[in-house]
Amino acid sequence: DAGVIQSPRHEVTEMGQEVTLRCKPISGHNSLFWYRQTMMRGLELLIYFNNNVPIDDSGMPEDRFSAKMPNASFSTLKIQPSEPRDSAVYFCASSLPGGDSPLHFGNGTRLTVT
Amino acid sequence: DAKTTQPPSMDCAEGRAANLPCNHSTISGNEYVYWYRQIHSQGPQYIIHGLKNNETNEMASLIITEDRKSSTLILPHATLRDTAVYYCIVRAHSGAGSYQLTFGKGTKLSVIP
Numbered sequence: 071d072a073g074v075i076q077s078p079r080h081e082v083t084e085m086g087q088e089v090t091l092r093c094k095p096i097s098g099h100n101s102l103f104w105y106r107q108t109m110m111r112g113l114e115l116l117i118y119f120n121n122n123v124p125i126d127d128s129g130m131p132e133d134r135f136s137a138k139m140p141n142a143s144f145s146t147l148k149i150q151p152s153e154p155r156d157s158a159v160y161f162c163a164s165s166l167p168g169g170d171s172p173l174h175f176g177n178g179t180r181l182t183v184t
Numbered sequence: 185d186a187k188t189t190q191p192p193s194m195d196c197a198e199g200r201a202a203n204l205p206c207n208h209s210t211i212s213g214n215e216y217v218y219w220y221r222q223i224h225s226q227g228p229q230y231i232i233h234g235l236k237n238n239e240t241n242e243m244a245s246l247i248i249t250e251d252r253k254s255s256t257l258i259l260p261h262a263t264l265r266d267t268a269v270y271y272c273i274v275r276a277h278s279g280a281g282s283y284q285l286t287f288g289k290g291t292k293l294s295v296i297p
Contacts, residue, residue, distance in 0.1 A: 103285075105287075112287060112288070112289060113287035115284050115285070118284055161228070163228075170233065170235070172218065172230040173228075173285055175227030175228045175229070176227050177227050178226075178227050
């Protein structure tokens with residue numbers, strides 16, 4: 071089991087540039103979650119998908135953020151245009167179907183916007 | 185989601201049991217108690233979860249009070265590698281067939297040599 075795979079591990083970009091973060095969930099998991107972690111706000115849920123369909127995107131900070139899940143094995147989180155306040159660690163997690171299935175997290179992408 | 189309350193920090197001597205408390209007095213009957221930990225620079229790691237009964241796995245034990253208003257995570261023999269932030273979470277189950285975890289500030293556990 072390779073676990074949840076995120077890429078890149080680190081991203082440094084300049085303000086105004088587009089950033090795309092990628093996630094491959096664990097095979098067979100039908101729920102996928104994107105979280106953001108900062109020192110000030112801790113871990114925040116941005117959006118989650120069930121069977122590739124976005125269920126709740128109320129945590130997405132603004133229209134500059136978008137997430138897609140074109141198939142069961144791939145998801146992207148895009149920020150366009152990026153701003154320095156978007157600097158954070160972004161985590162992807164996935165889980166099996168079922169109400170008591172735990173989330174399994176990737177090791178995150180550390181984003182720095184200068 | 186039901187709110188949880190955890191102490192901000194705790195120390196534990198290496199080799200001793202670490203007992204991490206969590207209060208969740210507003211928990212609903214169908215909500216599970218989950219424990220995760222986060223070691224610096226890594227993603228949160230699932231430890232254990234339970235509904236009513238006490239649970240044990242290779243990592244830890246979870247003791248839930250009879251009224252379900254509080255729980256304790258027990259690491260039986262803490263090692264230096266157990267130094268991490270431990271999150272107690274009560275999980276809401278949405279009607280769409282999925283669910284989300286809402287993380288609080290957790291307890292920073294420091295295992296002392």
